[in-house]
Amino acid sequence: MSIISLKNISYKYPLDEKEAIRDVSFTFEKGRVYGLMGANESGKTTICNIIRGFIPGLYKGQLTGEVTIKEKHINDYNIGDLATIIGYSFQNPFTQLSGVKDNVYEELAYGMENIGIPRNRMIKKVDELVEMFQLDDLADKNPFELSGGQKQRVAIASMIALDPEIIILDEPTSQLDPKSSEDIFKILHLLKDQGKTILLVEHKVDLLAEYCDETLLMNKGELVMTGPVKEILSNPMVLQYGGQLPQVALYYIKKAKDTNMKTTNLIPLTVKEVYEGLQKDGEV
Numbered sequence: 001m002s003i004i005s006l007k008n009i010s011y012k013y014p015l016d017e018k019e020a021i022r023d024v025s026f027t028f029e030k031g032r033v034y035g036l037m038g039a040n041e042s043g044k045t046t047i048c049n050i051i052r053g054f055i056p057g058l059y060k061g062q063l064t065g066e067v068t069i070k071e072k073h074i075n076d077y078n079i080g081d082l083a084t085i086i087g088y089s090f091q092n093p094f095t096q097l098s099g100v101k102d103n104v105y106e107e108l109a110y111g112m113e114n115i116g117i118p119r120n121r122m123i124k125k126v127d128e129l130v131e132m133f134q135l136d137d138l139a140d141k142n143p144f145e146l147s148g149g150q151k152q153r154v155a156i157a158s159m160i161a162l163d164p165e166i167i168i169l170d171e172p173t174s175q176l177d178p179k180s181s182e183d184i185f186k187i188l189h190l191l192k193d194q195g196k197t198i199l200l201v202e203h204k205v206d207l208l209a210e211y212c213d214e215t216l217l218m219n220k221g222e223l224v225m226t227g228p229v230k231e232i233l234s235n236p237m238v239l240q241y242g243g244q245l246p247q248v249a250l251y252y253i254k255k256a257k258d259t260n261m262k263t264t265n266l267i268p269l270t271v272k273e274v275y276e277g278l279q280k281d282g283e284v
């Protein structure tokens with residue numbers, strides 16, 4: 001089922017001369033994980049804001065084309081309804097925290113409190129989130145006294161507390177070290193298993209290779225490549241558009257070039273795949 005559909009979307013911020021988004025069309029299917037890549041200023045955050053209805057609503061400007069969410073035109077939702085369907089975590093976790101709660105435990109409950117979830121259900125959910133995001137040691141701390149990475153984990157957990165069907169994360173691991181980034185990706189994997197649709201803006205291409213189903217690449221406001229992860233992240237064209245490829249893929253692309261072989265989407269993208277290949281060939 002198409003859960004988000006973008007048809008010929010173009011957008012110009014107020015006062016800007018040129019379009020930030022140019023003729024973008026794409027259909028997102030329910031239950032899949034999409035990785036959105038692209039150089040800085042290519043339009044990734046703008047696309048996220050279009051999908052969650054903040055453009056043109058809040059930012060104004062000129063939007064053309066058609067956005068549908070769950071096969072209903074986005075203009076037919078009010079922003080509150082959209083916010084219950086679409087969870088969004090900001091590129092900057094500092095803007096996400098409520099600023100009104102003085103410990104992490106209450107911060108996690110804040111969104112649920114606002115929509116009147118009964119207290120016992122709220123407590124159960126917060127306990128679940130504390131465990132899922134390994135926040136035990138932080139539960140009593142003031143959200144504003146946390147490190148960037150801790151804030152980011154709390155911000156994502158608070159968003160997930162409301163159980164949105166669609167989860168949009170704009171660079172969710174920008175403040176996180178490799179281990180914590182991997183932990184977030186594992187949580188996203190669990191959410192995918194619960195049937196959530198996930199759109200992830202991310203530069204950590206090795207993690208995208210491991211956890212995403214599909215990849216979208218933006219360049220200067222246009223959606224220039226889309227397709228299964230295996231296909232896109234093994235294609236050297238990505239580099240020409242300012243995107244990145246996994247280290248493992250780069251190695252195999254170079255090897256294929258040196259030996260005059262054609263690169264195909266059968267090349268491995270992750271260390272895990274390389275290892276499995278070697279195992280199959282009886283080499284390890």
Ligand SMILES: Nc1ncnc2c1ncn2[C@@H]1O[C@H](COP(=O)(O)OP(=O)(O)OP(=O)(O)O)[C@@H](O)[C@H]1O
Binds near residue numbers: 013038043045091
């Ligand atoms: N509020 C705004 N007003 C005017 N122009 C904006 C605004 N926000 C973004 N832009 C412009 O729109 C274009 C796309 O920006 P956007 O933030 O969507 O890119 P991005 O791919 O998310 O970049 P980054 O990787 O730096 O987060 C850029 O040229 C940017 O300058």
Ligand SMILES: [Mg+2]
Binds near residue numbers: 044
């Ligand atoms: Mg951005």
